[in-house]
Amino acid sequence: MDRILLFIPGYNCERQITRVLSQLDHEMLRYISEVIVVNNRSTDHTEQAVLNYVSKVKLPLVLLRNDENYGLGGSHKVAFDYAQSNGFNYIIVLHGDDQGDIHDIMPILKSGEYKLFDCCLGARFMKDSRLKGYSKFRTFGNRVYNILFSISTGRRIFDLGSGLNMYRVDILNSRFYQKFSDNLMFNCYMLLANALMNFNVKFFPISWREDDQVSNVRMFSQAMRTLKIASGYFFSKDKKKYMNSEFRVTMVSEYTAKKINSAE
Incomplete structure (x- = not known):
């Protein structure tokens, strides 16, 4: 049976993190071997909220605290290294701010379809996806950038980076991602790497909501950075050299x- 690690990145999400952990019902835990919450030096009580939860609810959970604030991309690198070092076959990423629902990946787990792909990526903007609290303007903007990245990579892209993704661990062994940006742009570079390295990728529809989450996204500056990444890859004469930058x-x-603690 595959060993699947669930990685939950957390930064200042004390109000949401227990709701995320409560998604891990008995059925979901049939597929997940271990959970790690990677606390990226939160300045609130995210860490204590996790510890309080696992003191009451039995979960195979390890809480990690980054030695520095590495950003969301850096937390991915911590988790990827953990998955490789501890013999996991797959890693699922579920953001700790309770915008996504891990049950959206359940059909792929139940059917075993995930075994056919290197990456299974949740998509907020494809048929059968469900958005709550997302403005039409933001939805339109994301669809435009999906098209730009599709042109840049020559592959159909349905989301530049949602909070629910799954990777086969052995594709990460070369640590090709090590020089990728440590901020929110990390997933954009991962998409480019998927194309360059010819990974077999499946997008699947997910539900997504914005309620009491605090966004770290500054839309205009992120839009400009995203455009720069897509155009840099598209116009690069040596894409391998570009991705090794x-x-x-x-x-x-x-x-x-x-x-901080050990899995029980």
């Missing part, structure tokens, strides 16, 4: 985290 603002030699 250094995209980080701060160089980190090793992404490390402290284990």
Whole structure:
């Protein structure tokens, strides 16, 4: 049976993190071998909320605290390294701000379809996806950028990066992602890598909502950065060389985290 790791990145989401953990019902835990919450140096009580929850509800959960604030992309790198070092076959990413629902990936797990793909990526903007609290303007903007990335990569892209994704761990062994941006742009670079490395990718529809979450996205600046990434790849004469470039603002030699508790 495949060993599947669930990775939950968390930053200042003390109000939402327990709702995310409560999604892990008995049926879901049949497929998940272990859960890690990677606390990216939250300044609120996210960490304590996790500890309080697992003191009452039995979960195979490990809480990690990044040694520095690495950003969302950096937290992915911590989790990817953890998955490789601990012998997991697959890693699921579910953001800790309770915008997504892990049950949207259940059909793929139940059928075993995930075994046919290198990556299964949740998509907010494809047929049968369900959005709540998302403005028409933002939806339109995301669809435009999906088209731009589709042109850039030569592959159909349905989402530049939702909070529910699944990766086969052995495709990560080369750590091709190490120089990718540590901020919210990390998933954009992962999409480019999927195309360059010819990974077999499946997009699947998900539900997505915005209620009491605090957004870290500044729409205009992110839009400009996203456009720069897509155009940089598209116009690059040597795409492999482009993807091997250094995209980080701060160089980190090793992404490390402290284990706060142990899985029961």
